[in-house]
């Protein structure tokens with residue numbers, strides 16, 4: 001078996017670690033507290049769960065983490081397995097949430113802590129305890145096997161080698177033996193009881209007793225026979241006497257019966273005669289009634305139209321009546337529906353007349369409304385005609401204003417514009433002329449002032465000889481010219497201004513005229529419209545009136561028709577009443593017929609009564625005749641019997657009867673006595689016979705039981721042998737184991753210690769360990785030094801491991817050999833021996849050895865090196881596989897030299 005891979009999450013100091021393991025020697029090294037032991041514990045925990053822990057589940061979950069996961073992959077006997085465990089914290093409790101084991105090929109699947117654990121224990125053939133005793137040498141447990149008592153040691157080793165099974169079988173055989181013993185002693189007790197019972201019964205001489213009892217019985221039987229013969233005789237004579245008496249009694253009884261029967265018959269005959277007479281009376285009465293009924297029938301027949309009261313005649317008459325009724329009902333149905341139809345027609349016609357009338361009056365009303373509308377329109381028309389006349393007058397007036405005007409209607413506006421333009425021109429000329437005049441006047445004034453001062457008006461020089469004075473006159477002339485021109489212009493302005501006023505007036509008249517023309521056109525249109533409206537309304541009103549008249553005529557006609565149909569309906573109703581009366585007549589006829597029929601039936605019934613009564617009377621008469629004959633017979637029998645009775649014979653019989661009875665009584669008593677004695681004897685004989693049977697049965701049972709006891713004794717012997725055999729087998733196996741173990745222990749110890757002081761180790765049958773010194777002195781292993789003890793222990797364990805690996809058939813389950821700090825107590829020389837031991841163990845077929853150690857030499861011997869480190873800040877451990885173990889070893893050596 002071999003671990004292939006371990007993966008941890010939050011397991012003790014490991015946060016997340018995945019480590020592959022290979023075969024050969026793997027050395028795990030690292031500083032103290034880095035997590036080496038925890039790694040091995042994890043493998044152990046993966047296999048066995050909580051059973052692998054010293055503490056609780058809480059110890060394995062990393063402090064402060066909520067869950068923890070461990071996975072282990074391992075190979076055994078060519079098959080790969082994977083174990084998966086998950087733990088989760090719930091409050092202050094840790095629980096396993098997953099625990100599964102599965103093989104790669106999925107042939108094996110286990111779920112649940114117990115199933116996984118028991119599967120692993122079966123596979124490795126060791127439970128957790130056996131595992132630490134054999135494969136897993138835990139840190140500090142070096143002395144465990146040395147300190148154990150021999151018994152504990154024996155238990156451990158027996159358990160590992162499965163010798164416990166033999167002890168179990170031996171115990172089972174012992175239990176079986178004890179069971180057989182119990183049954184055997186019980187059966188033996190029973191057997192001796194039976195022997196005693198048989199002896200007791202044989203002591204009584206049962207056969208002799210039986211013989212004497214049987215001869216006594218024969219004598220008694222003879223006596224009984226004799227008595228019985230006598231008794232039979234007496235009984236015969238008693239029976240004879242009794243018979244005579246009985247016959248006498250019988251005759252007396254018969255006589256009495258006959259006499260009372262005769263009395264009864266006579267009485268019955270009398271009663272029946274009376275009944276016959278009563279019946280005769282009733283016949284006479286019924287005949288009277290028939291006569292009365294016939295008279296009634298006669299009278300009723302007269303009322304019905306039939307010849308006689310025969311049933312056929314009555315039925316015929318009834319059929320006639322039925323036919324008649326059928327006819328009447330047919331006409332009645334027809335006439336009724338006719339009446340209904342006529343009434344409905346009349347109603348419909350009346351309705352139609354009403355409708356026509358109301359439509360006529362509606363039309364008349366609408367004609368009235370139209371008249372009113374036409375009147376209103378005519379008024380509006382008159383108003384419009386008046387305003388048209390007014391407009392015409394005004395227009396004539398306005399046109400007259402143009403008669404003496406300089407322009408015609410339509411040219412007023414252009415005229416006014418030309419006048420206004422002329423006026424503007426004149427006014428401009430006035431302004432120009434006025435300005436020229438002002439200039440000329442001021443020049444005249446300036447020249448006059450300069451002249452007054454004696455200066456030239458032209459250049460301001462003294463004028464004496466100035467040529468410029470001549471222009472003054474010219475200027476004065478110019479002023480006069482301009483004044484005249486201005487006055488002309490003013491005159492022209494005033495005339496033009498008058499013209500402009502006149503033109504404005506003409507323009508306003510012209511505007512009014514065009515307004516009037518527009519209005520007149522509108523009014524003329526309105527007049528035409530109204531004229532049309534008036535005409536239309538009046539036409540429509542006339543039409544409506546005409547229609548109303550037509551409707552009224554129609555209504556009149558309908559009303560007349562309705563009246564006619566109502567009268568016809570009334571006639572039909574009268575016919576219906578007549579027909580109903582006819583039906584009543586038919587019913588009455590039928591009732592009369594019923595009366596005739598019932599009378600006829602009553603007569604028939606009465607006649608039947610008469611017949612029946614007569615018959616009854618005849619029957620009674622016949623019966624009485626029979627009775628009378630019967631009576632005669634009985635009377636003659638009575639007379640015979642009276643003669644037969646013989647009183648003397650009866651007396652003799654009485655005497656003989658009493659004698660016989662007396663004798664019988666006495667002999668019966670004697671016989672009863674004898675019979676009692678006989679019964680007693682018979683039961684005594686039976687008792688003896690029973691006892692003889694019992695004796696026989698007892699003998700049979702005793703023989704059977706003796707045979708069973710023999711069988712049980714043989715069985716007991718066998719179980720004893722079996723028990724002894726298992727004990728011997730175990731002792732033998734243990735002896736062989738102890739021998740092998742002792743040999744291997746010596747070999748191993750020699751290999752790892754090789755000290756001159758010790759000669760050999762002895763392991764005796766009781767698993768007592770003794771070390772012998774060279775001088776032959778024995779030494780308790782506890783007296784060895786610490787290092788020696790460690791070596792001794794390792795040797796013992798390796799020896800056990802070897803024994804296990806070699807001593808079991810089939811696939812040796814040899815789990816990896818796990819050594820945790822095996823070198824603590826060892827000096828360097830012994831460490832190298834340990835390395836040799838490790839080598840040797842591989843030679844014995846251990847595929848995988850895991851060692852935790854700091855020792856350089858062991859590190860050097862490793863096939864694989866795993867370094868465990870703990871990060872001082874995070875406190876989390878990590879693992880790392882060295883690439884090349886030999887190099888690592890050199891490195892380690894170099895570090896050690898520093």
Ligand SMILES: Nc1ncnc2c1ncn2[C@@H]1O[C@H](COP(=O)(O)OP(=O)(O)OP(=O)(O)O)[C@@H](O)[C@H]1O
Nearest residue numbers: 012013031032033034035036037038059061062063
């Ligand atoms: N539940 C836990 N959570 C976190 N850390 C833990 C837990 N249990 C133990 N540890 C830490 O793991 C370390 C113990 O590891 P381990 O015993 O495997 O070390 P080691 O390498 O075998 O040491 P040594 O060389 O001394 O034997 C300790 O430092 C301890 O603090």
Ligand SMILES: [Zn+2]
Nearest residue numbers: 456459460461
């Ligand atoms: Zn001048």
